[in-house]
Amino acid sequence: MRKQMKADGDSSVHEGERFDPFHDPYLADPYPFFAEARAVTPVFYSPDLDYWVVTRYHDIRQIFQTPKLFSAANTLAPLQPICPAAGHLLAEGGFRPVPTLTNSDPPGHTRVRRLATIAFTPRRVAAMEPFVRELTARSVENRLSSGRADLVRDLAWDLPALVIFRVLGIPDEDVARVKAGAESRLLLMWGRPNEDQQIRLVQGMAAFWRYAETLVASRAEHRRDDFTSDLLLARDGDLPALNHQEVTQIVYELLFAGHETTTGLIGNVLRRLLTERHGWEEICRDPSLIPNAIEEVLRFDSSIIAWRRKTTEAVEIGGARVPAGANLLLLLGSATAIPRSSRTPNASTSIGTMPRSTSPSGSERTIAWVRRWLASRRALCSRS
Numbered sequence: 001m002r003k004q005m006k007a008d009g010d011s012s013v014h015e016g017e018r019f020d021p022f023h024d025p026y027l028a029d030p031y032p033f034f035a036e037a038r039a040v041t042p043v044f045y046s047p048d049l050d051y052w053v054v055t056r057y058h059d060i061r062q063i064f065q066t067p068k069l070f071s072a073a074n075t076l077a078p079l080q081p082i083c084p085a086a087g088h089l090l091a092e093g094g095f096r097p098v099p100t101l102t103n104s105d106p107p108g109h110t111r112v113r114r115l116a117t118i119a120f121t122p123r124r125v126a127a128m129e130p131f132v133r134e135l136t137a138r139s140v141e142n143r144l145s146s147g148r149a150d151l152v153r154d155l156a157w158d159l160p161a162l163v164i165f166r167v168l169g170i171p172d173e174d175v176a177r178v179k180a181g182a183e184s185r186l187l188l189m190w191g192r193p194n195e196d197q198q199i200r201l202v203q204g205m206a207a208f209w210r211y212a213e214t215l216v217a218s219r220a221e222h223r224r225d226d227f228t229s230d231l232l233l234a235r236d237g238d239l240p241a242l243n244h245q246e247v248t249q250i251v252y253e254l255l256f257a258g259h260e261t262t263t264g265l266i267g268n269v270l271r272r273l274l275t276e277r278h279g280w281e282e283i284c285r286d287p288s289l290i291p292n293a294i295e296e297v298l299r300f301d302s303s304i305i306a307w308r309r310k311t312t313e314a315v316e317i318g319g320a321r322v323p324a325g326a327n328l329l330l331l332l333g334s335a336t337a338i339p340r341s342s343r344t345p346n347a348s349t350s351i352g353t354m355p356r357s358t359s360p361s362g363s364e365r366t367i368a369w370v371r372r373w374l375a376s377r378r379a380l381c382s383r384s
């Protein structure tokens with residue numbers, strides 16, 4: 001199978017053989033590799049991963065916008081197949097994933113997305129703002145006031161988790177448990193664990209799944225004012241309601257997507273601003289620049305370096321012939337790290353339509369857009 005996927009005598013093979021996302025120098029800083037690949041071989045086959053790697057903004061954008069040709073079915077699978085013993089343990093541990101949002105295609109995706117959007121009301125988003133402000137102010141005051149702190153450990157690690165927990169209806173004291181589950185999942189999905197490590201990680205992942213399942217069962221019995229309960233109640237005309245397993249899958253996804261991404265974002269923003277002090281000082285003088293600064297860091301220091309799709313038929317991507325059924329690794333970190341001028345104004349990305357500011361320090365338009373985006377996305381980043 002692996003050999004069949006390989007492009008015959010193609011220049012992409014050379015880049016593919018050099019591509020090693022599990023070790024330095026890529027792990028320490030993938031951006032030099034991104035720049036070279038974009039310029040020399042923007043789409044290449046990695047025989048080691050058995051993935052086609054896509055590096056350019058316009059190709060990735062096109063892939064996200066064409067679900068018929070590019071399925072999301074592989075987005076939550078381990079990057080490398082797990083050993084039979086780990087697979088067995090995972091099933092025995094009660095792990096029963098179903099396609100819902102991240103890992104599904106229209107029309108199934110459209111149905112779940114519609115019901116999830118009904119459950120995640122603007123009222124719920126608006127009601128969160130005072131809580132987020134108060135929690136952030138309290139965390140900064142309690143943890144950062146001694147003059148010395150680790151900004152990731154003491155702030156970025158649990159702040160977003162506490163927010164999404166409030167949305168889902170999870171007690172604050174479960175942060176460490178959920179973060180440990182999310183870590184098992186991350187390492188299994190995106191790492192290259194050996195068989196012993198896989199056995200350990202699948203146990204953490206199954207426990208993480210059961211945690212979501214128990215939460216859903218408890219809300220099915222006693223409804224509360226939280227998103228988990230609202231997902232169980234969501235209805236839209238003749239659309240079949242979400243069943244317990246689907247709600248478990250959505251909660252399971254949010255217990256990862258709803259905080260790991262933002263933890264990365266907060267860390268990246270603070271690191272950038274504290275090493276490039278002029279930006280920090282400018283923001284201290286004018287806090288209205290914050291939304292634009294966040295968006296810029298998302299652009300050149302992506303919280304999600306890579307994402308995935310699978311081809312449904314043979315297709316050409318950026319000049320490369322890719323067979324049907326091929327796994328694609330979309331290097332989002334590479335795609336968005338290009339100069340603003342390389343994108344069309346108002347170019348659409350997978351998470352919305354982002355106007356690029358034209359002044360170096362940000363514009364009203366961008367700030368207004370970020371506000372609109374935050375209000376309208378209802379926690380769901382998206383294709384639709």
Ligand code: HEM
Pocket residue numbers: 064072075101102103113164253254257258259261262265303304307350351379380381382383
């Ligand atoms: C820096 C912050 C974030 C980034 C960079 C990010 C990025 C992404 C990306 C790349 C996808 C995959 C889109 C696709 O396959 O089409 C995604 C999906 C998703 N994200 Fe986020 N995300 C962030 C924050 C969040 C937060 C805070 C939440 C929840 C509160 C969230 C919930 C979701 C959900 C539910 C999906 C699946 C949406 C669907 O398939 O319709 N994300 N996100």
